[in-house]
Amino acid sequence: MTDHHHHHEHEGASLADAAKATLTEAGEQWTDMRAAIFEVLATFEKPASAYDIADLVSQKRGKRVAPNSVYRILDLFVTTNLARRVESANAYIANSHPGCLHDCIFLICDNCGNATHLDNDKLSQSVRDAAGEAGFANVRPVIEVRGTCADCD
Template sequence: MTVQAPVPHPHRTGAHLQAGSDALKQAAVATLAEQGVQWTDLRETVFDALAGGSSGGGAPVSAYDVADRVSAATGRRIAANSVYRILDLFVAHNLAKRVESRNAYVVNVHPSCSHDCIFLVCEDCGQIAHLDDDKLADGMRSRARTAGFTPRRPVLELMGLCSACNGAAQTGNA
C-alpha cells in the first residue's frame, strides 16, 4: 500500500500572505467555507477594504473607515454596525485581528496560524507590526489560571516608536 503525503492547502501553510493578494482572499474564502459560512459580496467588499487599508501590518482601520470605503466602492451607504458584524465574524474565524488600543482592525496575513499576536503600535505614525510569541502568550495564560482566572485571549500591545520614527527622533527630524 502506497501512502501519499497530503497536498497542503495554500491557506494552511502557516506562511504569511500578502495583504490584498488573491492568495489571502482565497484563504479567507476557504476558511469560511470549511466552517459552513457563506462568502457574500458584502463580506468580500469589507475584506477588500480591510486588506487594502491595513496593508498587512500598516495602520489599523476602524469599522467606520471600512464602512466609508465600502460605501464608496458600492455606491451605496453601508452602516458601520453592518461592518462591525462582518469584522466580528472575521475575528472569530481568524481572518482579522482587533487592535484594542485603537478600536481598529487589521487583516490577518497568516489565517492558518492560531497565534496570539503581540502588536507593536507606533505612537507617532500609527503603524503597527506584529510578533508571534507562543511561549509568552502561554505563560500569561498559565499565570492567569494559577491566579484562579480563566483567560479567553491575551491582548498584547506595546506602545512605542517604530524603527522609522525612532530613527527620525534620534536624528532630530521628528
C-alpha cells in the same frame, strides 16, 4: 529569545482565497458583503476603524454601508481568525495567515500608528498560564506594546 512558528504569509488574491477558505471551513458563508469588507480591510497597512472601512466599501459599492454592519462582520472575522483587533485603537487589521491560530502581540507606534504583528507563543502561553492560575478560563491574551517605531525614532 522569541519562539517563532512558520506560516505562509498571504497577500492580494491569495489572502482573499485563504480568508474565504478559512471562513467557509468555520461553517460561515463568504457573502459579497463579507468579501467586500475583507478586500478593503486587506488594503490597509495600518489598523483601520470600522468607519474607515464602511466609507471605502460604500464608495466601491455605490451605496451607503452602515458602520454597525461592518462591526458585526469584523467581529466575525476576528472570531474566525481572518482579522485581528487592535484593542487600544478600536481598529482592525487583516490577518495575513488566517489558517494559523495563535495569539498576537502588536507593537504600535504612537507617532505614525503602524502596528507590527509579532508571534511569540512562549510569551502568550505564559500569560495564558498565569491567567489560568488566577482562575480564568477561555483566555485570549491581548498584548499591545506602545512606543515609537524605528522609522519614527
